[in-house]
Amino acid sequence: MDDLTNPLKTAFKDKDYRHGYVDEFLNASIATQIKVLREQRGWGQKELGEQADMMQPRISVMENVNYSSWSIKILRKLAEAFDLTLRVSFESFGTRVEDIEKFSRKNLERCSFPEDPYFKETSEEAETAADRKQITIEEGTSNVVYLKNYRGNPSFTKNKYSPVRSGANTDSVAL
Amino acid sequence: MIITNQKINLFDFKDSDGENVIQCWADRFPLQKKDRGRLDSKIDMLESAGDNLPPKLLTPTKVRHIMELVVNGQVAFRLMLCRGPFDVKSEFTFLFGATEKDRKYIPKDSPKIADRNRANLISNPSQRCKHGRFNKSS
Numbered sequence: 001m002d003d004l005t006n007p008l009k010t011a012f013k014d015k016d017y018r019h020g021y022v023d024e025f026l027n028a029s030i031a032t033q034i035k036v037l038r039e040q041r042g043w044g045q046k047e048l049g050e051q052a053d054m055m056q057p058r059i060s061v062m063e064n065v066n067y068s069s070w071s072i073k074i075l076r077k078l079a080e081a082f083d084l085t086l087r088v089s090f091e092s093f094g095t096r097v098e099d100i101e102k103f104s105r106k107n108l109e110r111c112s113f114p115e116d117p118y119f120k121e122t123s124e125e126a127e128t129a130a131d132r133k134q135i136t137i138e139e140g141t142s143n144v145v146y147l148k149n150y151r152g153n154p155s156f157t158k159n160k161y162s163p164v165r166s167g168a169n170t171d172s173v174a175l
Numbered sequence: 176m177i178i179t180n181q182k183i184n185l186f187d188f189k190d191s192d193g194e195n196v197i198q199c200w201a202d203r204f205p206l207q208k209k210d211r212g213r214l215d216s217k218i219d220m221l222e223s224a225g226d227n228l229p230p231k232l233l234t235p236t237k238v239r240h241i242m243e244l245v246v247n248g249q250v251a252f253r254l255m256l257c258r259g260p261f262d263v264k265s266e267f268t269f270l271f272g273a274t275e276k277d278r279k280y281i282p283k284d285s286p287k288i289a290d291r292n293r294a295n296l297i298s299n300p301s302q303r304c305k306h307g308r309f310n311k312s313s
Contacts, residue, residue, distance in 0.1 A: 004223075007308060011310035014310070017208045017215075021212035023213070024217055028216070028217070036228075065229045066245050104228070
């Protein structure tokens with residue numbers, strides 16, 4: 001829709017026209033996004049209904065660009081079913097023209113929380129967290145038990161399994 | 176058949192006198208500015224996204240080949256159209272403008288009139304022109 005800028009800039013100068021245009025676009029984009037989000041998750045309408053505690057026919061009614069009886073309550077239920085958040089705000093017409101131009105399947109898809117890249121740890125963050133929190137105890141072949149940090153660096157400790165070696169410093173012998 | 180992800184070409188049917196049937200309908204009705212905005216919004220969506228992405232953007236009628244584009248403004252508008260008819264993958268032709276009241280078309284046999292226009296167009300391919308936007312002052 002990227003060649004609509006000039007025609008819409010002209011046409012939107014008329015108040016009645018621009019409100020009629022964006023009202024229709026709003027209804028159509030909500031209905032389309034519900035269908036896109038459902039298909040993105042590989043769900044049928046029945047499964048979306050189960051997730052949103054609605055019957056399948058109700059989903060079918062809403063997945064229709066001609067449907068206009070939207071309520072925030074229903075949109076919230078759908079958002080929760082998709083594990084997404086809902087944003088409702090008043091916007092200027094300029095930003096709406098951008099939405100119209102970008103209207104496509106790709107731009108309507110959204111990640112559910114588990115796939116949301118904002119909340120995913122990087123591999124470096126994961127290792128650091130593991131260093132601090134993760135300790136593993138491994139049993140050695142000579143009944144020597146080492147406490148190791150996550151990176152595998154051995155550190156000896158005194159315990160009943162410390163071996164007695166000939167010539168070893170008795171201070172290091174088991175308790 | 177689904178037309179996917181390519182720019183769609185839109186046409187308006189012209190009668191035997193060379194008059195654009197769709198624009199005449201819009202001007203004679205006359206379509207109010209808000210309704211012109213509603214129609215253009217749906218048609219822009221059809222042109223850019225085809226009939227694949229937006230659900231039920233086009234709905235079938237009881238007449239084969241004839242579909243309708245629905246706009247429910249102050250009046251319930253029904254714009255009759257067909258795929259093609261020459262390139263069914265990349266074009267639609269608007270054939271006739273109607274309204275609906277109490278679940279009845281006005282005129283009553285609007286889909287049949289649209290179908291006749293389609294047949295005339297197939298016989299006379301010059302009887303159409305590029306679709307014009309509705310955003311003119313009423």
